[in-house]
Amino acid sequence: MNPTLMNPLAPLRLTSFSHGGGCGCKIAPGVLSQILKNQAGGLIPPELMVGIETADDAAVYRLNDQQALIATTDFFMPIVDDPYEFGRIAATNAISDVYAMGGRPIMALALVAMPINQLPVEVVAEIVRGGQDVCRAAGIPIAGGHTIDSVEPIYGLVAMGLVHPERVRRNADAKAGDVLVLGKPLGVGVLSAALKKEQLSETGYRQLIENTTKLNTPGIALSALDGVHALTDVTGFGLAGHALELARGAKLRAVIEWSRVPLLENVVVMAAEGMVTGASGRNWAGYGADVKLVPGLHATTQNLLSDPQTSGGLLVSCAPDAVDAVLKVFRDEGFARAAVIGRVEAGEPSLHVVP
Numbered sequence: 001m002n003p004t005l006m007n008p009l010a011p012l013r014l015t016s017f018s019h020g021g022g023c024g025c026k027i028a029p030g031v032l033s034q035i036l037k038n039q040a041g042g043l044i045p046p047e048l049m050v051g052i053e054t055a056d057d058a059a060v061y062r063l064n065d066q067q068a069l070i071a072t073t074d075f076f077m078p079i080v081d082d083p084y085e086f087g088r089i090a091a092t093n094a095i096s097d098v099y100a101m102g103g104r105p106i107m108a109l110a111l112v113a114m115p116i117n118q119l120p121v122e123v124v125a126e127i128v129r130g131g132q133d134v135c136r137a138a139g140i141p142i143a144g145g146h147t148i149d150s151v152e153p154i155y156g157l158v159a160m161g162l163v164h165p166e167r168v169r170r171n172a173d174a175k176a177g178d179v180l181v182l183g184k185p186l187g188v189g190v191l192s193a194a195l196k197k198e199q200l201s202e203t204g205y206r207q208l209i210e211n212t213t214k215l216n217t218p219g220i221a222l223s224a225l226d227g228v229h230a231l232t233d234v235t236g237f238g239l240a241g242h243a244l245e246l247a248r249g250a251k252l253r254a255v256i257e258w259s260r261v262p263l264l265e266n267v268v269v270m271a272a273e274g275m276v277t278g279a280s281g282r283n284w285a286g287y288g289a290d291v292k293l294v295p296g297l298h299a300t301t302q303n304l305l306s307d308p309q310t311s312g313g314l315l316v317s318c319a320p321d322a323v324d325a326v327l328k329v330f331r332d333e334g335f336a337r338a339a340v341i342g343r344v345e346a347g348e349p350s351l352h353v354v355p
Helices: 029-036 083-100 121-138 188-196 202-212 218-222 238-250 267-272 278-290 301-305 320-332
Strands: 048-050 059-062 068-076 104-114 142-149 154-163 179-182 228-233 253-257 291-293 314-318 339-345 350-354
Touching (some): 083 121, 121 142, 121 154, 179 320, 188 267, 218 228, 218 320, 238 350, 291 301
Parallel strands (some): 104 142
Antiparallel strands (some): 048 059, 179 314, 179 339
16 A cells, blocks of 8 residues: 555655656657567558657648648656646646647547545546646647546546648658757656655756646647758657657757757756666667767766656757747747757768767
C-alpha cells in the first residue's frame, strides 16, 4: 500500500504511486526499436499522408483537397503530486502533437486509468478537471473517452486536429542548410527528478508547471510559413533523440550549438548533483552511438541532451531567410526564450553537438 495512505495526516503524493512520471515513462528508444523492427507492414491507404515510417508526432489522413485529419494519443503517470496540475500537464502534452504537425486541434477523448481503491474520487476528479481546463484553453471539447481501474494512475488524451494537406509539417522534411529553432528551454526531466527526491525549490516548481502547461500554439502559424520545412516537438526522448529522428528522416546531419540551447534555471547545477531521471540514461543507451559530443562540453551536457521533456518545445527546421519570421511567431505567442540552436547539413544521418 502507498505509505501516504497509511497516515491520513500525510499529504497525498501522486508521484509515489508511479515507477516513472511524465514522458519519462516512455519505453526506451532502443527497446522500442527491438519491438517494432520485425513488425509486418500493415494496410497503407493512399490517403495516409503520415504514418509510422519516421516516428512522427501524429498520423495524418487526407480527407479532401482542403482538409487532412491529424490523430494522436499520449498518456502517462504523474510527474507532479498536485492532481489538477498533473491533468493540465498530461493534456497539454497530448495536444502538442497536433500543433507539431502544423494543425489546429478540434476535439479530444480522455484516457483515464486510476487505482480507484487507493485514490479518493475527489483526486481523480481534479485530474480530469485539469485536462478539461487545458482543452478549454485550446478551444476544444473532451467529447468522450475511456476509463479503467489500474494499479498506477494514468491520464492522457486522444487528440484530433485539422490541417490543410499542403501545410502538414513532418519531422522528416528538413533540408541541408536549414537552421534549427527550439521553442522552449530544456530541463523538465531534471526538475521532475528533483521533485521526486523532494529537493525542488518553489521557484523550480513554478518553472516546471509553467513550461509543461504552455500549449505549443505557434505550430499553427509556423506551418503557414513557406520557409518552415520540418516540425516536431521535443518530448520523452530528449532533444538529442528528437533531433536524431529529424536527421534520420531527412538523411542529413543535425548540428546543435550547445551554448545557444535555452535551459531552465539551475538545471545544470541540479544535473551535476545527480538530479537526473532513469529515462535519461535509457535514452542515451538507445541512441548515444549516433551522437558526437565535441570535446569541451560541460560534463552535464549528455544528461541534458537526453533529458526527457514532458510537454517540451517545438523544434523547427527552417530556411535561413525564415528565421526572423519563425522567432516572431514564437515571440508573438509568448515564447520569449525561443532560440536558434543549430543547423542541418549534408552528411551521414547523425547528431553533432558543439560548444
